[in-house]
Amino acid sequence: DTGVSQNPRHKITKRGQNVTFRCDPISEHNRLYWYRQTLGQGPEFLTYFQNEAQLEKSRLLSDRFSAERPKGSFSTLEIQRTEQGDSAMYLCASSTATGGPYQPQHFGDGTRLSIL
């Protein structure tokens, strides 16, 4: 169990640019989640996948946000035409769907996005 890995750890970009973050979940986990966390707040759910299927995306913040998990393994979160308000920590988590109805989500260390 190598844990959830997120890359890059930090991303600094200019307003209006597109950014993409990658998440590699724990290998046997088939569920993957994306969250956003701003200063002084808890993580805010964005979307989740079971295998390659994106089962919930209504909480994505705008149509500038999109996520993929093409082969049911790693996932990417893309933000197009970034805005100042997108500056935040983006967290990825994974869990297994077996062993009971609620399996805790295991988080990566996040990607911190700073918009200049």
Place this chain on the structure above:
Amino acid sequence: DQQVKQNSPSLSVQEGRISILNCDYTNSMFDYFLWYKKYPAEGPTFLISISSIKDKNEDGRFTVFLNKSAKHLSLHIVPSQPGDSAVYFCAAIRGRNNNDMRFGAGTRLTVKP
């Protein structure tokens, strides 16, 4: 909509004493609750959970209590240790297949030696 609330942004306790962290929720449809601990520059780490059909769950020094009528849960840490110093998040999930987990804003616990 802040459905999960942690009204104390910080808490300071002496080593060896009890730490009590509180959490309130507004949505009676939540049926599973979790506590996560977060150190600086790291992601949240799962600590303990409780189903809405129970009122207590214990794991070593950590105990979570659930009062459904008051829509309130608490995390007790006994005895507190300096390594417990972290931000603690309360979280809640609604529905068996609903993975939309809602978090509180967190409480920063400081355990003084």
